[in-house]
Amino acid sequence: MIAVLGLMLGVLLGLFLQPDVPIWLEPYLPIAVVAALDAVFGALRAFLDGIFDDKVFVVSFVSNVLIAALIVYLGDKLGVGGQLSTGVIVVLGIRIFSNVAAIRRHIFHA
Amino acid sequence: MSDEEPRATGAATEPSPDGRSRLLAAMRTPGSRGQVTVALLLAVLGFAAVTQVHANDRDDAYVGARQGDLIQYINNLSLASQRTETEIAKLQETRDALRDDTESRRTALEVARQQADTLGILAGTLPAVGPGVRITVSGSPAGVGTNQLLNGLQELRDAGAEVIEINDQVRVVAQTSLSDTPGGVLVDGEVLRAPYVIDAIGDPHTLSTAMDFTGGFISEVRDVGGKVAVEKRDRVEIVSVREPSAPTYAKPTSTG
Numbered sequence: 210m211i212a213v214l215g216l217m218l219g220v221l222l223g224l225f226l227q228p229d230v231p232i233w234l235e236p237y238l239p240i241a242v243v244a245a246l247d248a249v250f251g252a253l254r255a256f257l258d259g260i261f262d263d264k265v266f267v268v269s270f271v272s273n274v275l276i277a278a279l280i281v282y283l284g285d286k287l288g289v290g291g292q293l294s295t296g297v298i299v300v301l302g303i304r305i306f307s308n309v310a311a312i313r314r315h316i317f318h319a
Numbered sequence: 320m321s322d323e324e325p326r327a328t329g330a331a332t333e334p335s336p337d338g339r340s341r342l343l344a345a346m347r348t349p350g351s352r353g354q355v356t357v358a359l360l361l362a363v364l365g366f367a368a369v370t371q372v373h374a375n376d377r378d379d380a381y382v383g384a385r386q387g388d389l390i391q392y393i394n395n396l397s398l399a400s401q402r403t404e405t406e407i408a409k410l411q412e413t414r415d416a417l418r419d420d421t422e423s424r425r426t427a428l429e430v431a432r433q434q435a436d437t438l439g440i441l442a443g444t445l446p447a448v449g450p451g452v453r454i455t456v457s458g459s460p461a462g463v464g465t466n467q468l469l470n471g472l473q474e475l476r477d478a479g480a481e482v483i484e485i486n487d488q489v490r491v492v493a494q495t496s497l498s499d500t501p502g503g504v505l506v507d508g509e510v511l512r513a514p515y516v517i518d519a520i521g522d523p524h525t526l527s528t529a530m531d532f533t534g535g536f537i538s539e540v541r542d543v544g545g546k547v548a549v550e551k552r553d554r555v556e557i558v559s560v561r562e563p564s565a566p567t568y569a570k571p572t573s574t575g
Contacts, residue, residue: 213346215358219365223373230374236385238371245364252357256345257338263353270360290385315338 236285237278240297244277245270247301250308257315277301440482443492443561447482451520451555452527454536456513458545463513465497465504467543471517471536478529480519484557486511487518492561507561513545523551 230238248270255261277297284293313319345354384392439445454471456463472491475483483491489506498505503512519526527549530536537547 211354212357212361215355216361216365218358219362219367220369222362223366223369227373228370230370235374238367239375242364242368242371245360245367249361249364257342259338259341261353263356266353267356267360285385288387316342318339 236290236294237281240277240281240294241274243298243301243305244273247304247308248273250305250312254308254311254315257312441492442563443482443490444563446556446558446560447520448554448556449481449520450523450553451480451482451518452523452530453550453552453555454517454519454530455548455550456515456517456540456545457548458513458540458543463515463540463543463545465499467536467539467545468504468515468517469497470539471530474529474536475517475519475521475526478521478525480521480526482518482520482557484518484559486516488559490557490559490561494564518555518557520555520557523553527551 248266251269252261252266255265280297281290281294284290287293436445440447456467456471468485472483485491485506488511489495489509491506495507500510503510504515505511530547530549537549540547
């Protein structure tokens with residue numbers, strides 16, 4: 210309940226404030242968002258599996274975001290930022306799909 | 320990037336046989352400490368996602384581009400502008416060349432036209448106007464003839480007459496010939512009768528002086544019983560022209 214409210218609060222804040230993305234954050238923000246989405250879907254799946262732990266969720270959320278940002282940063286330094294970003298997106302996308310599939314099985318039993 | 324690891328303990332919510340019912344139960348209850356943490360993180364995620372979507376909508380292609388890409392863009396643009404500048408220079412060169420060409424052509428045309436005017440006046444193919452004299456020879460028709468007229472014309476030419484016409488009828492040019500004929504003078508195939516009127520364009524003072532010296536035209540005509548009146552005019556109009564005839568035998572030599 211509170212979790213859903215928190216998500217809505219964040220979205221509304223973003224809509225009303227419409228902040229500018231700082232320049233240094235620009236390459237990392239999209240990847241970080243996708244990584245956080247991955248963590249969230251993973252948490253939802255764990256919750257439905259009955260093995261959810263908020264500490265694990267916090268750690269996985271933060272580490273996901275940090276590692277995604279680190280990979281992008283490393284890619285930029287190596288000169289393959291674009292390709293590495295694409296690779297991260299692909300991997301996270303696959304994970305999100307598999308998590309969503311598990312969630313779907315839990316909720317709809319199908 | 321590991322997500323949830325299986326944990327042995329029964330976690331935040333009380334155990335329930337089914338995932339779906341557990342979710343519904345969590346939705347109904349206000350929530351625990353764990354839910355607050357999750358809500359906080361989800362708020363951050365929502366905020367970041369909306370911000371990113373918003374920035375992505377607003378940004379154009381260059382914001383957020385990588386340094387290498389930007390350098391590539393700049394290189395492409397400067398190359399394109401270099402090409403364009405080269406093209407501009409080339410076109411300007413062409414334009415200048417064409418303008419020079421037009422200019423010289425116009426000058427040549429101008430010169431040619433002036434030359435045509437000069438030659439036309441000399442050859443008698445163009446009407447002419449200018450200051451000059453009108454010389455009227457009257458008196459006994461028998462007395463005044465080719466000799467006197469020839470001398471008169473000769474003196475007018477000596478005095479620098481540029482255009483000469485007799486009786487408003489015949490333009491006197493290089494090929495003009497005079498011969499006596501009963502009742503008058505035959506000039507270039509036309510019979511002219513007294514009184515003879517000679518119009519000449521040139522310096523009026525010089526021309527009238529040339530007529531009037533001892534043994535000159537006036538005294539010659541007087542000797543044969545005629546009378547001469549010389550009238551200086553600011554404006555003498557000569558309208559008779561000659562058709563130019565192409566030379567049959569003579570050809571210009573190519574001495575330039």
